[in-house]
Amino acid sequence: MKDVAQHAGVSTATVSRVLNGHAAPTPETRERVLAAIEELGYRPNALARSLRTTSTQTLGLVISDLLNPFFAEIARAVEDEARSHGYCVVIGNADESAEQEATYVRTLLDRRVDGLLLCPATDDPGLVREVSAGGVPLVLLDRTVRGATCPVVRADGSEALTALARRLVGAGHSRIGVIAGPPNTSTGRERTDVLTGSLGGLAQVVHGDFRQESGSQAAAKLIDDGVTALIAMDNLMGLGALGEVRARGLRIPHDIAFAVFDDQPWFPLLDPPITVVAQPTVEMGRAAARSLLALVEGRQPDDVRLTAKLVLRGSLGEAEL
Amino acid sequence: MKDVAQHAGVSTATVSRVLNGHAAPTPETRERVLAAIEELGYRPNALARSLRTTSTQTLGLVISDLLNPFFAEIARAVEDEARSHGYCVVIGNADESAEQEATYVRTLLDRRVDGLLLCPATDDPGLVREVSAGGVPLVLLDRTVRGATCPVVRADGSEALTALARRLVGAGHSRIGVIAGPPNTSTGRERTDVLTGSLGGLAQVVHGDFRQESGSQAAAKLIDDGVTALIAMDNLMGLGALGEVRARGLRIPHDIAFAVFDDQPWFPLLDPPITVVAQPTVEMGRAAARSLLALVEGRQPDDVRLTAKLVLRGSLGEAEL
DNA sequence: GATAGGTGTGTAATCGATTAACTACTGCTC
DNA sequence: GAGCAGTAGTTAATCGATTACACACCTATC
Incomplete structure (x- = not known):
């Protein structure tokens, strides 16, 4: 900045004013400064600026x-x-x-x-x-x-989850596997609460950690327990669960109903396409x-x-x- | 920092030395400084430090x-x-x-x-x-x-792409659709060059822009042109192409062979699972x-x-x- | 007991910007 | 031509750290 000032024959204060579009400088001075900046390829140091202005x-x-x-x-x-x-x-x-x-x-x-x-x-x-x-x-x-x-x-998924629960119950599912998020996260807990609430005693909950691996493990356990529907509470656990379902050769929805909380662009490409609760x-x-x-x-x-x-x-x- | 120094009854230089594990300070001084830091909940300003040290x-x-x-x-x-x-x-x-x-x-x-x-x-x-x-x-x-x-x-995909090309040719495909990346990117051009090179005159190339939408459009054009195999040069265009294939009710691999450059965790879940060139x-x-x-x-x-x-x-x- | 060498701290310059306070100049009014 | 206002630009303090250099004190040494 000092160099620019010298080059343009002004003080650093003036350079700064030109840079920040401040009140003062004459169009003529402005030009000179801009020319100097251009010529030297000067770029202001954001660190110094932030230090002074306390805004980054x-x-x-x-x-x-x-x-x-x-x-x-x-x-x-x-x-x-x-x-x-x-x-x-x-x-x-x-x-x-x-x-x-x-x-x-x-x-x-x-x-x-x-x-x-x-x-x-x-x-x-x-x-x-x-x-x-x-x-x-x-x-x-x-x-x-x-x-x-x-x-x-x-995002509020209560309504969607309630509707989902009603449909499953209505279709006669009586053992519904819920692959839940960790109970010490608000989303993990709330989604599960809503779902178990509207499923009455039909829900069977296993907690995962929002990762793929935990999804397959949870799915395995729930399938062993004989659930006829699986709901994964996030897309990664859904991915894992889906893998487990496939690995066991179960057909969706014939052998098991399946849904995931959170949409992904590839869900429609699966056979059958996956029903989801889509978050905005x-x-x-x-x-x-x-x-x-x-x-x-x-x-x-x-x-x-x-x-x-x-x-x-x-x-x-x-x-x- | 000044506050910390004052609180510990030392100068800022000493505080800085304690902070940076420098040579000098007496264990006793050190303790006093650390106590002051703790007490005041002081955290150094990274901006100021970076300005001085020129390292961020x-x-x-x-x-x-x-x-x-x-x-x-x-x-x-x-x-x-x-x-x-x-x-x-x-x-x-x-x-x-x-x-x-x-x-x-x-x-x-x-x-x-x-x-x-x-x-x-x-x-x-x-x-x-x-x-x-x-x-x-x-x-x-x-x-x-x-x-x-x-x-x-x-990543070098030449070998994999050559092998892929050989297989397709060997299986009798004679019109092979290539959904290529933009020709003004090195990956777009190189991958396409390798592939068309090993496919001889059998390749039919349409350029996309590494996005899903361009993948479906390219796939549509190529399918209209009567290709019996499709290779997408990146996972997003692959996603788009797959959508187009599905939308037309074509079965993979029966009606059309399909492969994608770049693996995704959900490719194995499709029916059939998708063959890919996997990058590390x-x-x-x-x-x-x-x-x-x-x-x-x-x-x-x-x-x-x-x-x-x-x-x-x-x-x-x-x-x- | 003066000298040299170490050690632990403090003083103050510095990084590169912003900006308040000041100065110098111009032009206008009475 | 003195007084005042307004404008353009400069000087220097400041943000919060680091660090070269200076200083004071202590211990060994001859």
């Missing part, structure tokens, strides 16, 4: 698993929305580990992100409190924590980014609750008639 | 599309490897747009990432030159550019991160060329016998 134009996003297409899609949407507002997104991968999550959150805070988007790995409010105490804008995404005091953006992932991501940006700008956004929809495709068999 | 402990990763599981997996691997070396990764989404790619690269440079990992959207070397001119360590990933002078990490994505990501870190540390890593493998699963029909 950066949002942090900590998610559980980038490999999970659900989160990848969310990340993509967040990034899109943020960029359109001139913000960058730094993504942190927590790997469903509370410890790694905390590490990442702290790293991002150390780097002075302007705001933080968090898909908490557990419903323990400790980390959330820590962030709030630091005065950094925080929005929770997809999952919440106990006694959260910050805005939350999530892109909208969730965008809404979360918008809420966070509002918070960063000093406004107080409301919680956002988008509704998930039941998409019938045939894998439930006669329950869909 | 951050790598930049610019990829074409986070929604493409291939890149998501790579991103994940890069992040993993980087973290294990104490580095953060900032991910930028270029959306297969050269312009957005350039914007992102510049943003990352402005933020003084210690190194940059790039999956170039086109094979135009302009951007790469710009980065190199800035003296920032750069490694290309998956794709290269014309006359690249920096290390490149990629995780290894690519890790290798790229390692190469970049080597470069950052002043060493000169070699290019890395990992081999992709043909995985036969049944979607080629008699070509697999």
Whole structure:
């Protein structure tokens, strides 16, 4: 910057003003400065700028698993929305580990992100409190924590799950296997509660960890127990469960009815196509980014609750008639 | 930091020394400083530190599309490897747009990432030159550019593709549809060249853009042209093509043979499971991160060329016998 | 007991921007 | 022509760390 100033025969203050479109400079001075910048190929140092202004134009996003297409899609949407507002997104991968999550959150805070988007790995409010105490804008995404005091953006699957349950019961299923998420995550617990609630005593629950492997194990156990329907509470566990079903040569929906919470582009390609509860992932991501940006700008956004929809495709068999 | 120093009755220099495990401080002083840090909940400002040290402990990763599981997996691997070396990764989404790619690269440079990992959207070397001119360590990933002078990490699919071609020809296919990537990307061109080379005049090529939609369109055109086999050059176009095949009620492999470059966890679940050329994505990501870190540390890593493998699963029909 | 060599800390410059406060100049009014 | 307003640009403090250099003190040595 000093070089540019010298080159243009002005002070660094003037260069800075030109750069930031500030009040003062004469068109003529402006030209000179811009020419010098061009000539020297000068680019301002964002670190120095941020240090001075205490704004990094950066949002942090900590998610559980980038490999999970659900989160990848969310990340993509967040990034899109943020960029359109001139913000960058730094993504942190927590790997469903509370410890790694905390590490990442702290790293991002150390780097002075302007705001933080968090898909908490557990419903323990400790980390959330820590962030709030630091005065950094925080929005929770997809999952919440106990006694959260910050805005939350999530999908509500109750209606869709209730409808799904009603159909299965109506079609005469009496042993229904639920591959649930971890009970210490809000989504894991809530979805399962809704489902078991509307299934009465017909539900048989096995908890997984939102990963493929746990899905196949849970499916194996439930099939051994003689369930006639399987519902996986997230797409990765669904993938695992599907593998197990195939491995045993069971036909969907003839031998077993099947549904997954969370849609994927390849579900319609299966034979039969898989019935799902589809979450509005892109909208969730965008809404979360918008809420966070509002918070960063000093406004107080409301919680956002988008509704998930039941998409019938045939894998439930006669329950869909 | 000043507060901590005051609290511990020392100077900021001493605090800094304690923080960085430097030579000097007495165990006793150390204790006092650490206690003060603890008490005040002090966390150092990474921006200030980076400004001073000119090291951000951050790598930049610019990829074409986070929604493409291939890149998501790579991103994940890069992040993993980087973290294990104490580095953060900032991910930028270029959306297969050269312009957005350039914007992102510049943003990352402005933020003084210690190194940059790039999956170039086109094979135009302009951007790469710009980065190199800035003296920032750069490694290309998956794709290269014309006359690249920096290390490149990629998968070599020639052998697998040649084997695939031989099988199809051997099984008597005489019109083979190739859904190719954009000709202005190195992967798009190379894979197609290898394939058409070994297919002699039997190949019929339609170019897509590595997205699902272009895959279905290309498939439609090729099927209309009467091909008896389809090969998609990336998983998203494969997804699109598969949709088109299904929509027309064609059976694989009976009516049409099918293969995809790039494996996905759900390919084995299709009926029949899809034959693929599997790239070692995780290894690519890790290798790229390692190469970049080597470069950052002043060493000169070699290019890395990992081999992709043909995985036969049944979607080629008699070509697999 | 003066000198040299070590050790542990403090002082202050520095990284590269932003910006409040100030100065210098121009032009206008009475 | 003195006074005032307004404009364009400069000077220097500041953000929060790191670190070269200086300093004070202690111990060995001759």
